Amino acid sequence: MTISHLIRLALALGIIGSITLTYYTIVVRHDFEIFVNPDGLPELEEE
């Protein structure tokens, strides 16, 4: 295995790890912010 292979492997593992972490954060823990208006209701688009 060359240095080049190691670098590519590191990149692939990094991306997989990052996606896993995102899954854990958002899908499992629902750890993200939801921005709402003061009245709690979204503005409806005008037709």
Next chain:
Amino acid sequence: MPVDPAYCGWDTTSTLLIFSDNVFGNFIYYSHLLPIVCLLFLAGTLLWQNPRDNAVRALLVAALSFTAWSLSDLILWATANPIHTMFFWSNIIHFELLIYISLLYFIYYFVTHRSPSWKQELAILIAYIPIILFAHTSFNLAGYDYTNCNREALEGSLLTYVYIFELAIALWILIFGFNEYRKAGVRRYEIILATFGAVFCLVSFSLGNIIGTLEVDWELGQYGLFSLPIFVGLLTYLIIRYRSMNVKLFSAQALVGGIVILITSLLFIRQIENVRVVTLITAVLAAVLGFVLIRSVKREIEQRTQIEQLANRLQNANKRLKILDQMKSEFVSIASHQLRSPLTSIRGYASMLLEGSFGKLPQKAEEAVSRIAESSRFMALSVEDYLNVSRIQSGNMKYVLSEFSVKDVAKGIADDMRPEGVKRGLLITFTGDTQCSCVVKADIGKTRQIIQNLVDNALKYTKKGSIEIKVYDKKNPKRVYVDVTDTGIGMSQETLESIFGKFERARNANEVNVTGTGLGLYVAKKMAEDMGGTISATSPGENQGSTFTLSLPYVR
């Protein structure tokens, strides 16, 4: 979770995450799915034909990354679930950057057949680390925007870094392509097309996303996606034109792929469920039948390639054989010429000794000298045969044409050979058609040589009985025929078929203890043919005699 899909009128029943009423208009599906199909089709086809080509592998990674990107983006259009939106939107940057990185590799492999150096690869990895670290954080997506009904996330500052990364790679490809273009000789056109194709594709893609981010108008970004099929078309052209890819196979694959894509695209236009089912079945059938077609075309091409390779090898072997044959003829010619001079001396002195020019020889010495004379005569004939073969093969046999009567020539030979026949207890007869003047235009010396050879053979291969020489003509075709018929050892059908070949002798020739080179009839046939004539042989079978016939076109 404070989000209420019903308040905004969102469709919460999406099929396969990508089909829902939230996606307004078929344009979104076309802009996402068409490039996926085109790119996957091209990459898959190329991989099928060149599984070990690194450029193709890089293109496949680009195709898969784009597929992941495009499907994630479609989910963002279709879903009403904030978790889906946040998850797929967070990951989209990885797929986006992978498209850029794999296209960079593709261009490197396509142009130089090498990957970027490990230092360059390390630079890419280092530049990528912030994205790995912060993709799941609010630097990537600040949060879900429920202040309106657009089902969108709010992007963070990491996106700016991603766009800079992307444009840097596009610039890298451009500079690399330009440098290689300057260095390249015959591949300049190929390099410039591939480089500009890739840069155009990536920049259009980036601009679509950047405009989407700045203007918060994601519909504009859809147009950038159409640069992918253009790039695919360009690559297809380059590959067929410059990589000696089999056009016939590719055409079959393109035809099948095109039909399947067209049928499948109907799924997105016709909303009626029954039509969708029929369309799906048709698409599957077209794919299966197309696969069979492609396999048969591929098999045919493989067979044709094998035949071409064999034909090439055969052609080369033939060339080598011709050269060897030429060398052998030259060797035989030189050797024969070298042998002829001393043989003439041997024959001359043996003859003089037998004639008593050096006094009467003792009985035993006379026998010995007779044998020398006989052997040298045979050897001289053999050398003459070799020389004739050499002349025929090199095209140096000279013919002096004149008009003469074959009947006279044949009669003269019969008269000359009769004493020899009597010595061996054989009767030599001559029959000439009185109505035939039998005049031909040929080389009289060569004609005599041919008839002499036929009569010599008849004498050699006949132990008892007779030899008949018969000359006659036929009006249709206008030819004079000389038949030499003997009551000798005859020939089998197998021998008849090969008797005029080089070094061929009758299978039963050795039974009568006759020595010969097997070249006499070959030379006679070639000479007869060169003078517009033919020689043929017939025999009822072994030990039943044979007839050799010389024919020449007559003048009158």
